[in-house]
Amino acid sequence: MIINIIPKPKGPFSLKEISEETNCSYIGNKNISIYNVSSLNLAKKGELSFLDNLKYLNSLDNCNASAIIVPSKISDRLNNTKAILLKSDNAYASYAKALQKFYPYKSNNYHSNRMESNNVIDKDALISNKAIVENNVHIKSGTVVKSFSIIGPNVILGKNCLISNNVNISNAIIGNNTIVHAGTIIGGDGFGFAPLDGEFIKIPQIGIVKIGDNVEIGSNCTIDKGSLNHTEIKNGVKIDNLVHIAHNVVIGKNTVIAGQTGIAGSTYVGNNVMIGGQTGIAGHLKIGNNVKIGAQAGVTKNVKDNSSISGTPAIKLSSYLKKTVLLNKMVEKND
DSSP: OOOOOSOOOOOOEEHHHHHHHHTOBOOSOTTOEEOEEOOTTTOOTTEEEEOOOGGGGGGGGGOOOSEEEEEGGGGGGGTTOSSEEEEESSHHHHHHHHHHHHSOOOTTOOOOSSBOTTOEEOTTOEEOTTSEEOSSEEEOTTOEEOTTOEEOSSEEEOTTOEEOTTOEEOSEEEOSSOEEOTTOEEEEOOOOEEEETTEEEEOOOOOOEEEOSSOEEOTTOEEEOOSSSOEEEOTTOEEOSSOEEOTTOEEOTTOEEOTTOEEOTTOEEOTTOEEOTTOEEOSSOEEOTTOEEOTTOEEOSOBOTTOEEETTTTEEHHHHHHHHHHHHHHHHHHO
């Protein structure tokens, strides 16, 4: 049996149905069928995408979506776009409503059985009788799942993994020889809400978490599944306790992350990066390869390869150390 953990959208829906659901106006064939929602860089013909941030305007050049939700106030600047434009006064909220139509919340995702019939459990996988294995799960040979952990729905665990006590994994693919320590949650919803009329509406998170080989994740960490794209932790990454990794984040190979660090959504962290404890990294950034980040740093800008930074906001390490020395001298002088 082949396990497919990627969620399947409802539909297809006509452009007319989608425009009515999302409060959008458009000019074009109302009977065009839309089969899914995807990001600008991955959308294919027959799919819907959205643009809410002018930072991604250049992505329209290579976007193959059949329709794109855009803010009404910038639609006149997009006349050369080959896709049909759905114009909205609140593009982010319209995008959220479109996702809700294709991926309605399922209240029946919970399965009370400890072992579902459509799961694939290899013969020499060891699963505690106090663990729960939900629907649509493949656990490969040599993997151990300890007591009170919940695996699934929609999980593939690779070979020779160790899943400790009280771990919750859903909507995830995990490679071989990976260790997950107690209390960690992988594959929960990302923090995605769209403001509408003074309230917030939930944006369905339809991506997954992809974790590579030889990864180790400490206790009480949270790694959210992607919103449209996937959250990825690549081979050899080591994560300390109490680390939060938000939706769509990509962590490059052999990166190490110390405890109590938080990485906001859609940030890319390169290979062989060292991140000190209690570091905060803002969203939508690119951290280069071989970067070193000091403890308690606040990273608010992109960081080039081979850089060493520290402080809040984070700056070049040599500048940070000079400022610290000068500040200490000023304080001592005035004492």
